[in-house]
Amino acid sequence: MREEQVKKILKLTGVAFLLLFCLLPFMWVVVVSLVKEPDFLLPQVAFDVTFDNYSDVLTSGSLHLFEYLRNSLVVSAVAALAATLFASLAAYAITRLKFPGRLLIPLVLLAFSMFPQISIVGYLFKMMIGLGWINTHAGLIFPYITLGLPLALWIMLSYFSEISTELDRAALVDGATRIQVLHKIILPLAAPGALSATLLVFIYSFNEFLFAMMLTTDYRARTIPVGIALFEGLHGQIPWGHLMAVAVISVVPVILLAAVFQRKIIRGLLQGAIKG
Amino acid sequence: MKESKDRYLPNEIRDAYLFILPMLLFAVVFILLPVLGTLVTSLFREVTFLPSRFSGLDNYLRLTTDRHFWQSVRFTLLFVGVSVAAELFLGVILALILNESIPGRGFVRVAVLVPWAIPIAVSARMWELIFNFDYGVVNFLVQQLGLAGAPLNWLGSATGAFCAIVISDVWKTTPFMTIILLAGLAAIPQDLYKQAMVDGTTFLQRFFYITLPLLRPVLVVALLFRTIDAVRIFDLIYVLTGGGPGGGTTSLSLYAFKYYTSGDFGYGSAISLIVFLIAGLLAVFYVRFTGFREAVK
Numbered sequence: 001m002r003e004e005q006v007k008k009i010l011k012l013t014g015v016a017f018l019l020l021f022c023l024l025p026f027m028w029v030v031v032v033s034l035v036k037e038p039d040f041l042l043p044q045v046a047f048d049v050t051f052d053n054y055s056d057v058l059t060s061g062s063l064h065l066f067e068y069l070r071n072s073l074v075v076s077a078v079a080a081l082a083a084t085l086f087a088s089l090a091a092y093a094i095t096r097l098k099f100p101g102r103l104l105i106p107l108v109l110l111a112f113s114m115f116p117q118i119s120i121v122g123y124l125f126k127m128m129i130g131l132g133w134i135n136t137h138a139g140l141i142f143p144y145i146t147l148g149l150p151l152a153l154w155i156m157l158s159y160f161s162e163i164s165t166e167l168d169r170a171a172l173v174d175g176a177t178r179i180q181v182l183h184k185i186i187l188p189l190a191a192p193g194a195l196s197a198t199l200l201v202f203i204y205s206f207n208e209f210l211f212a213m214m215l216t217t218d219y220r221a222r223t224i225p226v227g228i229a230l231f232e233g234l235h236g237q238i239p240w241g242h243l244m245a246v247a248v249i250s251v252v253p254v255i256l257l258a259a260v261f262q263r264k265i266i267r268g269l270l271q272g273a274i275k276g
Numbered sequence: 277m278k279e280s281k282d283r284y285l286p287n288e289i290r291d292a293y294l295f296i297l298p299m300l301l302f303a304v305v306f307i308l309l310p311v312l313g314t315l316v317t318s319l320f321r322e323v324t325f326l327p328s329r330f331s332g333l334d335n336y337l338r339l340t341t342d343r344h345f346w347q348s349v350r351f352t353l354l355f356v357g358v359s360v361a362a363e364l365f366l367g368v369i370l371a372l373i374l375n376e377s378i379p380g381r382g383f384v385r386v387a388v389l390v391p392w393a394i395p396i397a398v399s400a401r402m403w404e405l406i407f408n409f410d411y412g413v414v415n416f417l418v419q420q421l422g423l424a425g426a427p428l429n430w431l432g433s434a435t436g437a438f439c440a441i442v443i444s445d446v447w448k449t450t451p452f453m454t455i456i457l458l459a460g461l462a463a464i465p466q467d468l469y470k471q472a473m474v475d476g477t478t479f480l481q482r483f484f485y486i487t488l489p490l491l492r493p494v495l496v497v498a499l500l501f502r503t504i505d506a507v508r509i510f511d512l513i514y515v516l517t518g519g520g521p522g523g524g525t526t527s528l529s530l531y532a533f534k535y536y537t538s539g540d541f542g543y544g545s546a547i548s549l550i551v552f553l554i555a556g557l558l559a560v561f562y563v564r565f566t567g568f569r570e571a572v573k
Binding site: 003007010011014015018019021022023025026028029032038039040041042086087089090092093094097098099100102105108109111112114115116117118119120121122123124125126127142143145146149153178203206207209210213214224225226228229231240243244247250251254255257258259262263265266269270 | 288303369384416508548
């Protein structure tokens with residue numbers, strides 16, 4: 001049938017377009033990171049493949065690449081775990097206990113998650129000066145936990161509400177405490193949800209820019225996105241080869257997570273955005 | 277979650293609040309308090325090295341005559357309109373295609389997550405290179421394909437910079453849009469389409485009378501999230517154009533940030549609060565007028 005053939009061609013064109021659209025720009029980053037002269041498109045410049053850009057940025061101490069990466073990983077991991085923990089506690093209460101405000105709290109958190117960061121960061125900066133937390137890991141971890149909470153809460157809510165309350169009722173009758181019920185019964189059953197929440201909060205924290213820009217001053221707490229944004233290179237004029245090598249290295253953690261846990265991440269995104 | 281109206285048990289209420297307390301503490305201290313602080317600060321003349329004093333609505337009055345502020349408002353709204361519309365359009369098309377059984381689904385899924393997972397700061401530097409005047413690949417292609425005789429000044433002209441920002445944003449967020457819409461499409465019963473095919477409908481009829489109405493709840497949620505996100509755009513512009521040329525691409529968030537970093541916290545706070553209000557108004561608009569409530573039920 002003609003319509004079938006048209007459909008098939010459309011489908012393949014669409015898939016090809018999507019793949020090129022998503023991957024080609026970053027492929028370009030990889031290419032430039034592996035080339036000696038970034039202006040090789042000009043007719044008089046040679047296309048020389050080299051690993052120098054990588055060895056340069058990996059061996060240079062003054063770029064602080066490893067410090068930025070370490071800060072990003074530490075801050076994001078702690079924030080992701082803490083947000084998931086606090087969200088699980090809250091989700092337990094919201095799905096298992098009756099109290100005034102039970103339905104309001106998830107909506108309030110949802111509304112909070114839509115607050116523009118710029119309306120938070122100015123005063124947060126003053127608070128952090130007061131606490132002496134400017135340019136510290138704690139100064140980023142605490143706000144990142146908070147930014148991750150709404151998403152983590154909605155994900156945990158959707159998993160917890162799918163788990164039958166029979167089991168935990170029985171355990172409570174047998175004399176278990178609520179914390180034990182959450183820890184021994186519900187969390188193991190909702191482990192995939194906890195993984196989704198942790199992964200998503202990790203990636204969001206890893207990518208966060210405005211707070212990191214405002215609340216850090218140097219390599220002791222600065223995260224990799226800010227490091228890359230402010231990257232001036234080793235000798236003035238933007239060294240694109242070096243910058244793109246840093247870019248490739250810095251996205252390895254998130255791309256790996258996305259590739260390995262694609263199903264978990266997509267399910268988490270959907271629960272955060274649609275269900276509830 | 278259904279609310280049953282039976283009585284509350286005191287010890288259950290106490291336990292519930294204990295479980296919720298850590299989350300609530302974080303939300304109050306690191307979101308609610310700073311926003312209220314911003315509101316209060318916006319009522320003060322608060323500039324570094326000067327004594328802070330209450331100034332009422334002075335900062336807001338200053339906004340009304342600030343040409344650069346209105347330029348930012350125009351730019352931000354234009355950016356929201358154009359980029360969200362483009363993302364929605366492209367997202368719907370891609371979702372329709374991916375909803376069919378396609379080869380290499382797992383690989384496509386990973387590919388879709390790549391733009392989403394890369395930090396905006398990184399993708400902004402990526403586009404900065406791609407749109408480079410002298411040796412960016414876009415200018416190379418444009419000239420090779422004969423679309424323009426001379427290299428286009430992408431990041432150095434107002435229109436070029438606007439286009440570059442929209443393209444970068446579309447690249448970064450369309451995959452997310454596609455994923456959400458795809459889930460919405462998957463929930464539409466296939467029988468409806470089979471029946472409609474039997475009735476001899478065209479593809480467009482099926483799209484407008486079956487797909488679109490049934491996709492509406494998901495569409496509205498996706499639109500809400502994207503719009504609110506676009507209103508507060510900061511990272512991409514800060515890194516890609518720095519707000520230039522001539523302040524032509526300064527978003528409201530970036531404009532407020534510039535006052536924060538120059539030490540004028542009162543005025544910066546007033547601008548931040550305008551961003552907050554615009555986001556709030558748009559959210560209210562979506563919830564009231566587009567059936568968001570049914571979507572979230």
